[in-house]
Amino acid sequence: MMKHDFDTVIDRMKSSSVKWDGAEGLFGAKDLLPLWVADMDFKVPEAVAEAVAKKAGHGIFGYTTRDDSYYESIIRWMKTRHNWTVEREWICHSPGVVTALSLAVQAYTEPGDKVIVQPPVYYPFMSTTENNGREVVFNPLKESDGRYSMDFDDLKSKLDKSVKLLMLCNPQNPGGTVWKKQELETLGDICLEHGIVVISDEIHSDLVFEQGSHVPFASISDRFAANSITCTAPSKTFNLAGLQTSNIIIPDAGLREKFEAETNRNAIGMPNSFGPVATEAAYTEGEEWLADVLDYVQGNLQFITKYFAEHVPALKVLPLDATYLAWIDCRELAMTPEELETFFLSEAHVALNQGKVFGPGGEGFVRMNLACSRSIVEKAAEQIRSAVNSR
Ligand SMILES: Cc1ncc(COP(=O)(O)O)c(C=O)c1O
Numbered sequence: 001m002m003k004h005d006f007d008t009v010i011d012r013m014k015s016s017s018v019k020w021d022g023a024e025g026l027f028g029a030k031d032l033l034p035l036w037v038a039d040m041d042f043k044v045p046e047a048v049a050e051a052v053a054k055k056a057g058h059g060i061f062g063y064t065t066r067d068d069s070y071y072e073s074i075i076r077w078m079k080t081r082h083n084w085t086v087e088r089e090w091i092c093h094s095p096g097v098v099t100a101l102s103l104a105v106q107a108y109t110e111p112g113d114k115v116i117v118q119p120p121v122y123y124p125f126m127s128t129t130e131n132n133g134r135e136v137v138f139n140p141l142k143e144s145d146g147r148y149s150m151d152f153d154d155l156k157s158k159l160d161k162s163v164k165l166l167m168l169c170n171p172q173n174p175g176g177t178v179w180k181k182q183e184l185e186t187l188g189d190i191c192l193e194h195g196i197v198v199i200s201d202e203i204h205s206d207l208v209f210e211q212g213s214h215v216p217f218a219s220i221s222d223r224f225a226a227n228s229i230t231c232t233a234p235s236k237t238f239n240l241a242g243l244q245t246s247n248i249i250i251p252d253a254g255l256r257e258k259f260e261a262e263t264n265r266n267a268i269g270m271p272n273s274f275g276p277v278a279t280e281a282a283y284t285e286g287e288e289w290l291a292d293v294l295d296y297v298q299g300n301l302q303f304i305t306k307y308f309a310e311h312v313p314a315l316k317v318l319p320l321d322a323t324y325l326a327w328i329d330c331r332e333l334a335m336t337p338e339e340l341e342t343f344f345l346s347e348a349h350v351a352l353n354q355g356k357v358f359g360p361g362g363e364g365f366v367r368m369n370l371a372c373s374r375s376i377v378e379k380a381a382e383q384i385r386s387a388v389n390s391r
Pocket of ligand 1: 169173241246
């Protein structure tokens with residue numbers, strides 16, 4: 001039985017929301033239904049709202065520590081949710097996971113080195129590499145029957161001495177693929193053999209539909225743990241992105257020292273006053289809320305999959321193992337990526353993420369955020385249907 005109400009639409013306009021208030025400036029239209037950037041239109045668990053309100057009520061927001069109970073909540077969560085034993089000293093900090101990706105590039109590579117990414121993938125994997133003057137090397141995923149898999153032959157063919165890092169999206173965004181242990185083992189062995197450090201971005205790991213199906217890369221073996229860093233955060237899971245709090249788990253002392261040197265060099269190690277209390281409350285008391293969110297999002301996914309199959313068969317919603325981000329194949333519309341973008345904005349009046357920004361293999365796809373009330377998904381579906389049918 002669902003305890004939480006996600007059907008009631010909460011007005012997010014005039015709340016400084018990137019997704020809602022920022023859409024007009026970014027996309028250049030007023031009438032857009034925003035189903036793009038990955039945050040939820042849902043209120044956080046009550047315990048989180050209360051913890052933040054208590055802190056706000058205290059009224060003093062000086063320099064802030066991370067308490068023992070904060071670390072304990074992370075360790076407990078990783079153990080119970082992902083069967084991964086994490087030690088306190090492994091837990092490093094970063095305001096966001098994207099910041100951590102950039103720090104990792106700075107810590108583990110030199111200008112001119114190469115970083116492997118597996119598109120279609122979350123676009124900051126490319127931008128954090130390029131912004132730091134390193135070279136992106138694509139190892140594209142292969143899609144078959146709606147599931148992505150890794151191409152290890154292609155990967156091996158692209159390795160040379162200047163490849164220093166591989167950014168793994170585990171689970172994958174977009175595509176929602178939960179990687180199997182066997183796939184991760186093969187990947188990890190290749191990286192170990194060639195001296196390539198693995199950055200495993202596991203920000204979506206709590207959003208798997210089958211509990212226990214996510215395999216933390218570092219949990220597979222001590223050798224993998226010693227050759228990787230794992231990016232975790234409560235931000236996607238509990239809708240806390242605005243609190244800028246993530247935890248980067250680095251078991252190897254040498255890799256940790258290099259990462260922390262970059263954190264210090266950039267002077268970004270200190271938390272804000274609200275992130276730690278919200279994180280602790282979420283990891284300690286947020287599990288039921290998360291179960292309800294995952295049920296609700298799967299209902300939205302079923303709705304949109306069935307609706308398009310019946311009414312807009314040119315659009316195919318790929319099956320997801322995880323995340324609230326539907327990945328929709330629009331190639332049957334036979335539009336260029338630019339035409340597709342204009343079509344969704346000017347004719348369907350919905351703001352989506354365009355597949356082309358996720359790199360090779362993303363062209364012809366769009367990503368739709370389903371972490372919103374069913375009525376919004378229904379409205380978007382109807383607008384898209386009407387736009388496709390009027391062509
Ligand atoms: C794979 C992945 N990593 C990182 C992020 C963002 O992380 P942060 O907001 O902590 O920088 C996202 C957000 O969508 C994501 O999908």
